[in-house]
Amino acid sequence: MATTLTAPTSLVSELRSRGVPDARADATSRAVYSSDASLYRVQPAAVVFPRHLDEVLTTLEVCRNRGIPFTPRGAGTSIAGNAIGSGVVIDFSRHLNRVLEFDVEARTAIVEPGAVHATLQKVALANGLRFGPDPSTHSRCTVGGMIGNNACGSRALAYGRTADNVTQLDVVTGSGARLHLGADGTPSTPETDALRSLVSAELGTIRTELGRFGRQVSGYSLEHLLPERGFDLRRMLVGSEGTLAVVLQAGVRLVADAPYKTLVVLGFENIGDAGDAVPAVLPFRPTACEGLDSRIVEVVRSRKGPQAVPELPGGAAWLFVEISGDDALEVADRAARVSRIDAARHSRIIGDIRQAAALWRIREDGGGLAGRSPAGVPAHAGWEDAAVPPETLGNYLRDFDNLLLTHSLTGFPFGHFGDGCVHVRLDFPFHREDGTAAFRAFLTDAAALVSRYGGSLSGEHGDGRAR
Ligand SMILES: Cc1cc2nc3c(=O)[nH]c(=O)nc-3n(C[C@H](O)[C@H](O)[C@H](O)COP(=O)(O)OP(=O)(O)OC[C@H]3O[C@@H](n4cnc5c(N)ncnc54)[C@H](O)[C@@H]3O)c2cc1C
Incomplete structure (x- = not known):
């Protein structure tokens, strides 16, 4: 944990005397803002809730004069430690939210x-x-x-x-x-x-x-x-x-929000095959092309009951492909053609809006659902949004699965496959004495793997402290 850079009370007194009334350095506020949705914890020197832009500018000036870092913050849902810092955290979400x-x-x-x-x-x-x-x-x-x-x-x-x-x-x-x-x-x-x-x-x-x-x-x-x-x-x-x-x-x-949308679910034998199919799907101009496999679906079934998962086509991994447009017939035709691509062993067009919504919910809740490994051990973020060029995704996913085996880790890859971005939560052994060393060793190898594929350590969550 980083040390506090300044005596919080004198900092807060200066901020208040200069017209920033809601500046706090009490233990509760500093504890609350010491975390975001990441693995990291850094206690800030103070937290400010500006009501006007003038208060933001004053806070930044005080920080500059005192040589204190500042961290702007929204909802703090960052997963890589992007929204925490040892200086002044400025929370924009409370008042400047119109x-x-x-x-x-x-x-x-x-x-x-x-x-x-x-x-x-x-x-x-x-x-x-x-x-x-x-x-x-x-x-x-x-x-x-x-x-x-x-x-x-x-x-x-x-x-x-x-x-x-x-x-x-x-x-x-x-x-x-x-x-x-x-x-x-x-x-x-x-x-x-x-x-x-x-x-x-x-x-x-x-x-x-x-x-x-x-x-x-x-x-x-x-x-x-x-x-x-x-x-x-x-x-x-x-x-x-x-x-x-x-x-x-x-x-x-x-x-413009397209008035007609259809969900096509394509089924594959494994997650690597689902990755391989992405280049065949992209020419159909999908609005979304998301991948997940049976491991996540099983978690949903076991936690929420079988009725929570509408019927899926055969296979052990799926691509959820959303086709949208202004013309109902054209959308239906494009969806039918997607459902027939050679790369997919199975397919199903989901006509029922409620079933489509239930399937999207499974995908959207993926991060939370993957928060425990199949053995019931907590699974963590830390390596959770790397991306590779979509045309290499299938091979990357196979190599990534092998890397997990080498490090004795488990996780369920899923995510924005159309963009080559893979989400996963992993059961890093933080309960063990060598837990952080094991974490570092995996991250180093995973970074080498993603760079061999010409990819990016982060595909959407940003670098924060983790990367
Ligand atoms: C379960 C889960 C699922 C997620 N799914 C997705 C997903 O599908 N796609 C995706 O892209 N992300 C996803 N995220 C990551 C995160 O939710 C997004 O990046 C989100 O946009 C962050 O918004 P926030 O308001 O929480 O920002 P914060 O976490 O508060 O801040 C994000 C960054 O922006 C900076 N910042 C905040 N306000 C300002 C400002 N006024 N000026 C300059 N910089 C500022 C912060 O310093 C920080 O670096 C997910 C996170 C979780 C926990």
Whole structure:
């Protein structure tokens, strides 16, 4: 655990005297904010709940003057320790959580960073629109946190990652500069000029190493700063996890919510075969293509009863493929063609909306359901969202299963297979004395494996402390 960087009471007194009334350093607040949804625990020096942007700016100024780090925070659903820090945690979700503007014609909205995804989605859906990225935590995660992590979800396959859906950002950088980043480009400041120089000096590396496939979410997305992409700092900041700038306000793009949707479930003998089939599914332009296997389905059956799982086609692993569009006949035709792809041994088109919803619920609850191994041992995050280019997914999954055997670990891989992103919870032996050494050894080998496939340590949760 990191040590506290400053005497909390004097910090809080200064914040309060400078017009930030809800600044706290009591033991309860610091304990509550010492964790997010990750394995990590770091006690902050103080927690601030700003009611206005002025209070955010004052807090950041106090932190800069005192040399204290700060961590912006939304709902704290980060899994890699992204939303914890030893300095001041700024909770945007309590007060700065409104949808400020909504433009149906332009299909855009302006939100405060603490606006919950579901709040924005409710307004959007009432107008036949939706915010494209949809993390499983959509009922509580905030748009600021999604921007921090470049969050994705099942339908990012069709509608893009958060980085693809941000139209403007109002930010304050680490040195305190305010920037408005919109469609009209990036203003020239000493910091942005330095970034331009960095990119000019590293064009070859950035062009060949970064942005190679959609879910290369680890690290800073410097590819958005390439000259041919118009030095788009707005998109580059998405995924920087609050380490470069704090988002004060965001403009987001909304997309039309397709009126017709059909779920096609394809069955395979094993999870590797399901991965192999992804390249055959993608030409049908699915809005989602999610993979899971019988291990998760068995957990649902045993915990919730057989009625919780609608009839699935044969096989021991499945792809859930959502086909959507504006024309009912065209959607039905495309779904029928997906159900007949050679790569799938079995298939079923789910016409009943309730059955489709029940199946999606199994997929969405996957992270929670996988929280215990088949032997009933707790299974943890820590290596839970690596991604590889989708065309290599089948072989990666087979090698990953072998790696689990080598390390005597169990887990059920599932996730956004259309994007090559694999979720898993593993029964790391933290109860043993050598538990953290075993954790480190597995992570090192898993990182080597994913890099052999040209993949990314994180495909949507971000790097946080874990990566
Ligand atoms: C069970 C489970 C399932 C999940 N499923 C998915 C999934 O399907 N897809 C997916 O993409 N993710 C998923 N996640 C991860 C997580 O929910 C998302 O990344 C989510 O968008 C984080 O939002 P939040 O509001 O909780 O952000 P937080 O966790 O609070 O913060 C996220 C990051 O953003 C930064 N941040 C917050 N506010 C600001 C701001 N105003 N300015 C700058 N930076 C800021 C934080 O410092 C942090 O680095 C899942 C997590 C869990 C626990």
